Amino acid sequence: MKRKTNTKLPTVDNIIGNFAGRPIRIIIVVVSLVMILFPLYWLLTSSLKIKGEYLSNPPVVVPSVLTGESYRSVFGKDHMLEIFLNTFIVAAASTAISVVFGSMAAYAVARGSIGKQAKKIFGLWFMVQKMYPAIATAIPVYLVMRTLHLIDTRTALVIMNTSFNLPLVIWLMMGFFEQLPKELEESAMLDGCGFTRRFFLIIFPLTKPGMIAAAILAFVGAWNEFLFACILSINKSKTLPVLIAGFITDRGLEWGPMASTAVITLVPVLILVWALQKHFVQGLAMGAVKG
Amino acid sequence: MAKKKSTPSAIRKSRSDKVASWLFVTPTMIFLGITALLPLLYSVYLSFFRLKLNLPNAVPEFTGFSNYIKMLTDETLRISTTNTLLFAVVSVALEVVVGLMVAMAFCSDKMWARCATSVFLIPTIMAPVAIGTLWRMMLDATTGIINYFLSFFGVPSITWLSSPKTAMLSVILVNVWQLAPWVTIICAAGLKSISPDMLEAACVDGASNGTIFRRIVLPMIAPLLTIVVMLRFVDAFKVFDTVYVMTNGGPGTATEMLPNYIYKQGLRFFDAGYSAALAIAFVLVMTVVTVGFLKLRDRLEAEI
Known part of the structure; x- marks a missing residue:
């Protein structure tokens, strides 16, 4: 100018x-x-860094030698493989369940014939559930899981993560379904295509990008979830965020292993998000626009 | 024409549609009813009882409104409420201002700007727990890199997380690091939707960049910004992971926030009844705040 x-x-x-x-x-x-x-x-x-360097004062900005010591230590001492697997299974299972059932519910609410009143109530419920803090249900969930002997199981974590992800998926997918032209379904309806077939044969393929966006958001959310993973696991169902937090509360300053666990936690989701960046950004923007 | 002919069959179709719709929505409803609504109602129930979690066979003892009355005189609760408000207002304000400024500076279709988006995604998808511990490592008073850099400017060593004033500042700045990039990504999408013709016309007419920002850019993205502020504000109230690993509310109660306090009451002091009462009060306040924001957004959208 x-x-x-x-x-x-x-x-x-x-x-x-x-x-x-x-x-x-x-x-x-x-x-x-x-x-x-x-x-x-x-x-x-x-x-x-080697131990002497991650604990040195003044800090070492450029490490003199690079070592896999910290990575070996988390894989050996901390059962990294098992914890990684837990995190992956919990995130993948809860994502799959919430995307399939969430988009079905979203389609029924957005385009199905369940009555205006029911639509309004469901819409409001999904929003409220997205808003309220997870901590509000932590104690009752803990008590129920304790009674059902589900503490320290992956099942408990899959259930809770699915519960958090469903409203998110429904909310996003409702936005995507509402964007589709109504004529498409009307013509399919005239051709004698029922509700279920319409969804799986016509709508499902068309809104694939939306589902991918919802799936990544759900996966990243479950992968990083900490509060319930912390409350509901002791040993066997520990996830990566719980392990990271453990480096601070349980033992002193183990920056090296802590950092390598954080790197291991970040890299898989980073690859996933970068590979599907367009969808992910679209999902983020969509979530904000829908509010 | 085709529509008229098929009216009777359309009615029949719509009945089967209705059944199918309900079949689609029912599994999710049942699941959410059990895993979300029921625990919330259980919380309401617990809030009228006294129950110690550390005694496995303890029976809840009805105490009426005593948990709610206790809140009125709870000094830590008062402090955590003030802290949470302060945290939410300051961090959201910073995030929106910084996020929008960065989004504008990066507003370009060129390669470098698109690569930058990939970088901004990283804090957005990083586990909050990892972010908290990473910054705890960097803010460490003796081995931390931040104090080392500051020492070049003659700043004496600061105990970031163990003195009350800097602890709150640190928690806020870490939240800004974590979420300003998210605001940037959302705002960048919003900026792209501004019509280029309007901007070019204003430019030809000799409007200064400041005027263009105030008269065109800001009004055009105002509805989006409102939603961003709302989402961020509601989310800031729920902050838990980063605070838990960075300070756990300390030193003293300097960074005690509501979610962390509710967690402590329930799972550190094992007072399930009081924790539930706090949670319910919290949910009620959040609902009021959310409804208020939604009303505000509707009014803003009506104005445009």
């Missing part, structure tokens, strides 16, 4: 991007990237 070369109009990018001038834009870009990337660099290098 400041430069008077008016041969080319400033593009939209530059109008919004240079809202406070070009130098400030560059500063914001550089500072924000450093702010995000440096802690991640610190996490990664800490996981590869």
Whole structure:
């Protein structure tokens, strides 16, 4: 804008991007990237440092040697493989269940004939459940799981994560279903295609991107879930977040193993999200727009 | 024409539609009823009783409203409420301002901006527990990197997480690190939907960047920002994971927040009744806040 070369109009990018001038834009870009990337660099290098270096004062910014010591220690001492498997099974199972049943319910509420009143009530319920804090049901759930002898089982964690993910999936999928043109279903209806077949043969393939978005959000949520994993597990059904928190509360400053566990926790979801980035961002944006 | 002809069969279809719709929705309803609604009602029930969790065979003892009355004189509850409010207001305000500014600076279709989105996704998908411990490591008073960097500027060693004032600041800043990128991603999507013609027209007319921001960009994304603020605010009230691993409410009660306090009452002090009463009060307040926000959004949308 400041430069008077008016041969080319400033593009939209530059109008919004240079809202406070070009130098400030560059500063914001550089500072924000450093702010995000440096802690991640610190996490990664800490996981590869030798014990003397992750505990040294002053801290070592560039490690002199890289070692897999911390990774070996978490796989050996902390049963990493088992915990990783727990986390994966819990996240995958609860995602699969909530996406299948959640989109069915969402379709019925968005497009089915269950009556206006019921629609309104369900819509409100899903929203309220998305809003209220997990801690509100922690104690009753703990008591019930204790009575049912489900403490320290993956089943308990799958049940609870599915319970958190269903409202999220329903909420997102309702948005995607409402975007579909009604004519599509009407013509299918005239061709004698029933509700169930309509859903599985026509709607399901069309809203695949939406389901992928919902599935990643659900998976990441369950993968990172901490409160219930912490309350409902003792040993056998421990998940990665519980293990990470354990490094702080149980033993002193084991930054190396802690960092390697955090890296192991981050990498799988990072690969998943990057591979399906377009869908994931769409899901995030959709969730916000729907509110 | 085709529609008219098929009216009778459409009615028959709609009846089978109705059955199928209910079949689609019922499993989810039953499941959520058992795993979400029932525990909530159980919480309401427990809130009128006294039950010690550490005694496996303890029988709940009815005490009426005494758990709720206890809240009125609970000093820690008062402090945690103030803390939670302070935390929510400050961190959400920072997240929205920083998030929007960064989203605007990165507003471009070029390669570098798209790569940056991949970077902003990382804090959004990282386990909050991992974020909390990572920052706890970086903020450590002796081996932490933050104090080391600050020492270059002559700042003496700060005990970030063990002195009351800096502990709250740290928890807030970590929340900003975790969620400002989320705001950026959402806002970036919103900024893309602003019509380029309008911006270019304003530019031709000689409007300054500041005017364009105030008159066009801000009003266009105001509804989105309202929702972002609402979602973030409600979420900030529920903050648990990062606080739990960074300070666990300490030092003293300096960073005690409501979810952490409810957790402590129930699972540290084993007072299930009081914990449930706190949770129910919390849910009621959250519902009021949410409804208030939704009303505000409807009004904003009506204005546009």
